[in-house]
Amino acid sequence: MAEHSGFVPLNRDGLVDRVAKTLVDAILAGGIAPGDRLVESTIAKQMDLSRAPVREALRLLESSGLVEYRTNRGFFVKLVSVTSMSDLYDLRILLETAAIRRLTETNAETALPELRAQVAEMHRLAGEGDDLMAHVSADMQFHRLICLHSGNQRFLQLFDQIANETKLGLLVIGRLYDDPRHMAETHDPIVEAIGLHDANRAAGAIDYHIRVAKDLVTQHFHDQQEGTPQ
Amino acid sequence: MAEHSGFVPLNRDGLVDRVAKTLVDAILAGGIAPGDRLVESTIAKQMDLSRAPVREALRLLESSGLVEYRTNRGFFVKLVSVTSMSDLYDLRILLETAAIRRLTETNAETALPELRAQVAEMHRLAGEGDDLMAHVSADMQFHRLICLHSGNQRFLQLFDQIANETKLGLLVIGRLYDDPRHMAETHDPIVEAIGLHDANRAAGAIDYHIRVAKDLVTQHFHDQQEGTPQ
């Protein structure tokens, strides 16, 4: 079937996915801001394809919480509010404490090398520069690993579903920790507890870790008095 | 064309939603079985519309876990397996114990009348007949109320996302409790604990309740040796 030059899109394997990824990247890079309308025909023209795949990609984004759909009105980038972020972090606390418990009890040795490597990566990035989204992504990847190795596929699925929304929130907020080094360090106690095979301690550590982040987030909104509603 | 007789819905407000609902009902009524392929053009013809809204409706079902999409292959009703159900129940335990804690602590008086009414409804149904899906739906509605009054919108959203999948699983399994009356009764301790404003007890009660259901489900699969994979 002649895969000739290779990087020509060809429709093979997921045009919709590619469109979705492009849109996610654009939103997460700040090119499209919360509240912005996403006009199908405009996007289609920009990417040089028809509206159909764009529409499907947007529906995909909707299910990952980045985008909101209103009948006969179209798609809008979701707004970020105190309550939406607060609720989100509460859900993450549930999810990740449970995930880390299972991981510690049944899968610690497999997971530890990857977790350690990810923390190292975060330290490396911290020393490197101040690409906000890079730091945030590395952090989220750490948390994703915990869900990945929890042994419950649904935990991972749920995490992936809310990950992008978390990233968007953090992007809107801007820098959460004064020093990115600090963010990297706060993961150490978590890894340590897993190393000790102490599930309770691990759960407590990650609970604390997420709760601190949540407080910083809510504090940020409170400071700015910017409760963008819904 | 000619939409003649007035009560034809007109396209106003959600054709896609209506298609989705029809499909969900068909699946949950057993008309379409797990593993079945959902051919867009067939459905479109049956409902007398084009493929586009059908496709969107299927994408919607996908995000509620009832249906699975494979690139270039189309949509299939998801299979139900031991692990998928087991994982699902574990997630529900997390979600609902947390939800009931919040409800008991901050919202008990608002929620109690509705919860009591729902339990009454379950008892009524139990005395009535043996419409399996009716029993299951009433049960799920009770659990939905708990998430609804938890104060965390995301809890409700997550519950709604997994509710249909749970229903499908229970449908596949068939009767879980020998006597539907028994199922209704197992909710009483939960309501009681909420009435006492005892969050720990309420959480324990619902944890036990769901865990029992989970055990019955896994037991069922074990008996039948029917671990439909993936």
Next chain:
DNA sequence: GTCAAGAAGATTGTCGACAAACGACAAATC
């Protein structure tokens, strides 16, 4: 008789076009 290659049919992927709905602004009415 079994297996592989190829042809034919069915189904999804994408497109462009048209109809319906929405939002904004202008005009008319009170």
Next chain:
DNA sequence: GATTTGTCGTTTGTCGACAATCTTCTTGAC
């Protein structure tokens, strides 16, 4: 002057058609 009504441009909603892909069936070689 304020509110309502009408009109127009933009955007979404739905459609039917065609191309790409997958599936099944046939055909042929061993």
